[in-house]
Amino acid sequence: MRIPSKNGRPIHIRTLAVHGGQKPDPATGAIAPPIVTTSSYSYGNFDTGVDRFTGEKPGYLYSRFANPTVAVFEAKMAALEGGEAAVGFASGMAAISSTLLAMLSAGDEIISVGTVYGGTEGVIRSLLPRFGVRCVQLARLDELAAAMTPQTRVVYVETPANPILGIVDLEAASRIAHAGGAVVVADNTFATPCLTRPLSLGTDIVVHSATKFISGHGDATGGIAVGTAEAMQKVRQAGMLQLGSCLSPHDASLLIRGLKTMPLRVEAASLSGQKIAEYLNGHAAVGSVFYPGLPDHPGHDIAARQMTLFGGIVSFEMTGGRHAARAFLDKLKLVTQAVSVGDTDSLACHPATTTHSAVPPELRQKSGITDGLVRLSVGIEHADDLVSDIEQALQ
Ligand SMILES: Cc1ncc(COP(=O)(O)O)c(C=O)c1O
CATH class of the missing domain: 3.90.1150.10 (Aspartate Aminotransferase, domain 1)
Structure with missing residues (x-):
């Protein structure tokens, strides 16, 4: 698969998986990103601390919010999925539940289309309703337009879906959802960006269990959400600052290595x-x-x-x-x-x-x-x- 790159020349996904979002470490020249295990980061003086906490100046503060090793994994996934930004999570379920909690409030509605992973189904059917979110589970995409209401904020799809490999037309789902003012969140775990790039087909946020093909070796647990910088800011606020579902830098390092192959x-x-x-x-x-x-x-x-x-x-x-x-x-x-x-x-x-x-x-x-x-x-x-x-x- 070749995909458009920033300089206009298409690039093969294999090349992007190796080099995307990653440069040798500026401090040491290390090609494999160093595993940064610190929990907090010195900001040196009072004023810099204020500027970083208000967002006036960039810089790390605390590894629950952001971490340099995790940031490399996020940048690689943003490049591979073609999103502006990404947020790494401790697991796929952390990515999914944090993304949904970031996008939904009491009184809103979420519609899932087709089968989804059992854990996700549980969040949609039993967790979200406890917080006043109405949930509708549809078997087929051709039921979506009629099911949309002014309260529908999120349309959730998984394609191919776990476990019976149902396929959802991402362009059609996005068209219908956007016409009703909702965003589409797509779980791309089974396809990976090697086979499908949902953002290029109109969806708004992509989520993954990085534990699967991204890790690829069964030795790391992680998740990721990818989308616009604005959406990912909201997701980071809910998932990291408030829920604390942060990805360990050790697992991030394994996921970066997994992405290369x-x-x-x-x-x-x-x-x-x-x-x-x-x-x-x-x-x-x-x-x-x-x-x-x-x-x-x-x-x-x-x-x-x-x-x-x-x-x-x-x-x-x-x-x-x-x-x-x-x-x-x-x-x-x-x-x-x-x-x-x-x-x-x-x-x-x-x-x-x-x-x-x-x-x-x-x-x-x-x-x-x-x-x-x-x-x-x-x-x-x-x-x-x-x-x-x-x-x-x-x-
Ligand atoms: C399609 C899909 N999404 C999400 C998840 C949840 O991911 P994790 O186990 O990393 O929390 C799974 C787990 O099997 C899955 O198959």
């Missing part, structure tokens, strides 16, 4: 994901296969427009239900049973009893999260080895 890993996982989805499609023990790269996936045409490849997550339904899903998962040898996605290692889980177990059963059924559903996060192992592991586990 993200385009290579995402491409490898996507190419294998396509092969695995094609292998599963039509297998006697498997019912529906949910993968946007399959031509019969309901979101395939939109995905082909807004994604460069179709990603590394494949979900599928075992025709034998929960019993068959359990037997399949317990027989996997190379693929590990665990709930994360986007790691170098392939991981598989049973969403109904793990990631989406807190979603009420009737809502789970309505969203297609059946008892036979298995979610596979394809790693960077060779596709042939993964297919042969899946093959033996299906027997």
Whole structure:
């Protein structure tokens, strides 16, 4: 993928992932950003302290507000997503809940479209209403225009969505939301900016669980929000100053390192994901296969427009239900049973009893999260080895 750069010449995402938002450390020349572990920063004298706290002069004050290592991660993500600014968080859920709390007040309304990660669903369905925010959960985008009211402030989408890979048309969602005076927040965790850049399609804020493809190695927890400088100022105020959901500089350092190889890993996982989805499609023990790269996936045409490849997550339904899903998962040898996605290692889980177990059963059924559903996060192992592991586990 090539994207427009500030000097007008398009730049490949691989190059941007290495160099974007980052220069050798001015103090030492270190190419890898130093891990700055201080909690507070000397401002030297009274007047400078006043100027920094009022925002008259830039400068670090306290690592809950901002930190130099975290700032490099934020600058890289802003460059990759094409936003003016970004705010790093301790986890994806910290990024999502802080962003929503920053954008919404009592009396406002949020509409989510399609399935979303179970934790996010919980924030929307049960946390926000406790603070007077009305929440509407829609299954499909074509219901959005009619559901909008003058109180709708946020339209929330996830694409591809966890766990059944639903696709939301980001341009259409943004058009409808903006016509009603709402902003669109898009969770881009599954696609990453390597495959989809939601801000370029009209959405206002992008959020991520950086724990997934951004880290890529299963060794860091983090989140990020990206958008305009004005929106990110609000998000930082709520998320950092008030809620204190700050990202540790140690994790930021791992996330920066992860970003450098993200385009290579995402491409490898996507190419294998396509092969695995094609292998599963039509297998006697498997019912529906949910993968946007399959031509019969309901979101395939939109995905082909807004994604460069179709990603590394494949979900599928075992025709034998929960019993068959359990037997399949317990027989996997190379693929590990665990709930994360986007790691170098392939991981598989049973969403109904793990990631989406807190979603009420009737809502789970309505969203297609059946008892036979298995979610596979394809790693960077060779596709042939993964297919042969899946093959033996299906027997
Ligand atoms: C799509 C999506 N968004 C957000 C999250 C939450 O991220 P975290 O676990 O980093 O809080 C997850 C976690 O699985 C996810 O899959």
